Amino acid sequence: MSKKVFLSTYGCQMNEYDTELVRTILSEAGYLFTEDELQADIIMLNTCSVRENAHRKVYGSIHDIRHRRQGRPVLIGILGCMATGLRRELLENKQLALDFVVGPDSYKRLPQILIDVGAGLKSSLVSGNDPRGYDVTLSEFETYADVYPSRTEGLNAWVAVMRGCNNFCSFCIVPYTRGRERSRPVGNIVDEVRRLAGEGFKQVTLLGQNVNSYLYDGHDFACLLDEVSKVDGIERIRFTSPHPKDFPESLVSVLAENPKVCKQVHLPLQSGNDRILALMNRNYTGAEFLALVEKLRKACPLLAISTDVIVGFPTETEAEFEDTVRMMKAVQFDGSFIFKYSVRPNTKAARELRDDVPEKVKTSRIVRLNALQAGMSLEKNKAFVGQVQPVLIESVGRVKGGPVYARNDANKIVLLPYGPFKVGDLVRARIIRATPHQLKGEVE
Numbered sequence: 001m002s003k004k005v006f007l008s009t010y011g012c013q014m015n016e017y018d019t020e021l022v023r024t025i026l027s028e029a030g031y032l033f034t035e036d037e038l039q040a041d042i043i044m045l046n047t048c049s050v051r052e053n054a055h056r057k058v059y060g061s062i063h064d065i066r067h068r069r070q071g072r073p074v075l076i077g078i079l080g081c082m083a084t085g086l087r088r089e090l091l092e093n094k095q096l097a098l099d100f101v102v103g104p105d106s107y108k109r110l111p112q113i114l115i116d117v118g119a120g121l122k123s124s125l126v127s128g129n130d131p132r133g134y135d136v137t138l139s140e141f142e143t144y145a146d147v148y149p150s151r152t153e154g155l156n157a158w159v160a161v162m163r164g165c166n167n168f169c170s171f172c173i174v175p176y177t178r179g180r181e182r183s184r185p186v187g188n189i190v191d192e193v194r195r196l197a198g199e200g201f202k203q204v205t206l207l208g209q210n211v212n213s214y215l216y217d218g219h220d221f222a223c224l225l226d227e228v229s230k231v232d233g234i235e236r237i238r239f240t241s242p243h244p245k246d247f248p249e250s251l252v253s254v255l256a257e258n259p260k261v262c263k264q265v266h267l268p269l270q271s272g273n274d275r276i277l278a279l280m281n282r283n284y285t286g287a288e289f290l291a292l293v294e295k296l297r298k299a300c301p302l303l304a305i306s307t308d309v310i311v312g313f314p315t316e317t318e319a320e321f322e323d324t325v326r327m328m329k330a331v332q333f334d335g336s337f338i339f340k341y342s343v344r345p346n347t348k349a350a351r352e353l354r355d356d357v358p359e360k361v362k363t364s365r366i367v368r369l370n371a372l373q374a375g376m377s378l379e380k381n382k383a384f385v386g387q388v389q390p391v392l393i394e395s396v397g398r399v400k401g402g403p404v405y406a407r408n409d410a411n412k413i414v415l416l417p418y419g420p421f422k423v424g425d426l427v428r429a430r431i432i433r434a435t436p437h438q439l440k441g442e443v444e
């Protein structure tokens, strides 16, 4: 009888995407899936290492699962970034008693690992008498180009175009857990997007840890966007996350001129101070970041720009934080994700820098930036009032009279009154009101 798998996902969109890959790989090997962990024969947690203490949450989940199962047999394993980042700790932790630990580049081996583990055999990579399946090898080549993800959403499809990262930002664990950059062939990506269009998807979001460093056989990211935009049926193309150092003129032009490429970009700033940016190993200065924003806005005046900022990076002084405040005011971001610095084990910053900015200072800095951003977001959103824009319907009100959620090209949520819409409809809406977080509109 086919075994049932319960699969839960933590962390970023790339992890969600990997879960879709794992579903395909295991389905093809004859496994079934269940949403009820009590019915499962195998439980997999696809984990993330990016946040501080992420492992505690996962350890707590495993403990809870075992408690709920009340001794009923089950195989439990860890997939994803934590598998590579914390492999030794995971294997040595007797309380977790994991059956398998499989990193992001080894999912094709999962069916064999599960067979081995189920039979009580040791996997080829495990030494001694340890019966657990273990493969956290990082590959220079694996892109899963030949695996079509089992998607559950029906409007936007995430398409990973590259994997890994070569940047080694000092606060980030990704290059250690997901390995070096590698890109999928253009034709292979376009084939996948064609298939998605045939299934009714209207929007694709191209995904990569440093998506705009995509390069395959001389084809760069700008070229890839152009090729994907030629697919009939796909109305909108977004991408995440780009690095500010990888914006050649060709990419600025495609962003500005290709009507299917959404006029929105997420441009992680992280800090407005050059010393901190150097400590973060970000490979740009504040002036270079600002010059890029000016170039993008000149080419595409309607471009919405969002960002990530870290406050309280080790040794950040008040004056250096003020540089970030100044930079945010200068750019006038549409939205920001602002984080307090926290130590990520095994990163360069964790090894070499002391987390010396007091918690209350970090808190006051984040509060200040969030307030600043709320004001800027409101002003940015108000600029849309009176405009008529195409918006893509994302969800229709469940109850008659409830609001309909749509999104404009700039990635802003637009609330529409209840109406006879279907998810995926592209309608024209007049924006009538703005708040810092959303717009309100009426269908034209």
Ligand code: SF4
Binding pocket: 165, 166, 167, 168, 169, 172, 173, 174, 175, 209, 210, 243
């Ligand atoms: S660009 Fe920096 S922050 Fe982004 S994944 Fe790579 S190392 Fe991490």
